[in-house]
């Protein structure tokens with residue numbers, strides 16, 4: 264039994280409005296779906312989040328697919344090593360001989376790690392299907408129920424505060440039974456964001472934990488000032504407070520100056536970047552996203568390193584995949600879900616058999632692999648097959 268076919272789809276769902284984060288709007292839900300088929304007819308599904316999607320697809324199709332055909336899909340570690348090593352050795356030069364410069368130069372690092380992510384996730388889905396086990400159990404987990412928080416709280420369609428809509432939205436998550444909710448900050452002056460946070464706290468009462476995500480909005484002094492201003496409203500974590508260019512040592516200055524735990528990692532590409540955050544940035548919560556970079560194989564290494572340093576895992580997005588991983592590691596903490604179907608139509612429409620969330624608890628099934636399939640109607644509506 265071996266891998267004999269790879270299919271790739273680009274999935275795009277334009278949203279009805281822009282959902283502003285601190286620095287940019289979110290206006291399209293999108294992903295790449297990778298399907299690996301074996302010689303005996305099983306199909307593993309992988310998902311990738313990253314852009315430009317066409318570049319990632321090109322790396323999967325032209326760079327990595329030829330290395331996969333004929334391989335045993337159970338060899339997840341060996342295949343990961345083969346793909347990853349091709350990015351930092353002369354093997355990589357063979358992947359695009361007509362391109363002149365080596366295909367895997369610094370300019371496509373995120374795309375290359377995203378391509379590996381989708382392939383690796385599909386391999387783990389296949390492994391579960393081949394062995395008849397859900398991934399959470401394959402990895403040794405004993406409890407398929409995991410805490411989840413409701414993520415939302417964006418700015419308005421023009422980036423404005425939109426406080427009444429914000430309060431209604433966040434209050435609706437609390438009413439659904441989520442004990443933890445997350446909202447955006449960093450897009451407006453600190454005083455205006457404090458008003459937003461205060462309004463949400465007044466609405467949900469003292470017992471709901473509020474997390475804040477700044478999406479890399481601040482320099483170091485402003486991040487420290489913002490954290491101190493938000494502090495009276497009972498904040499569970501302060502996520503990615505610092506600009507991209509100072510995201511390790513700058514974040515360390517923030518972590519050490521404030522008494523809200525800091526969270527980061529969704530923008531990291533591999534275990535070494537996560538190591539630097541854990542060792543040097545003072546974070547308490549690691550958010551490495553296996554659909555953006557590296558897949559399950561890399562995520563598990565990050566989780567082990569985090570566990571040895573007292574850091575918990577709260578991965579970014581894609582609870583239908585990350586749920587299996589959080590359930591299986593001793594420092595698995597919480598999952599991110601997006602209950603607003605207008606913000607995340609793919610969570611609603613793209614899958615069959617995806618896990619349900621009740622009162623802030625996600626329950627995984629016993630179905631083999633990741634336990635979900637692709638909804639034919641959702642794929643017809645949003646997906647384009649590339650190969």
Ligand SMILES: [Mg+2]
Nearest residue numbers: 476478502529
């Ligand atoms: Mg975030």
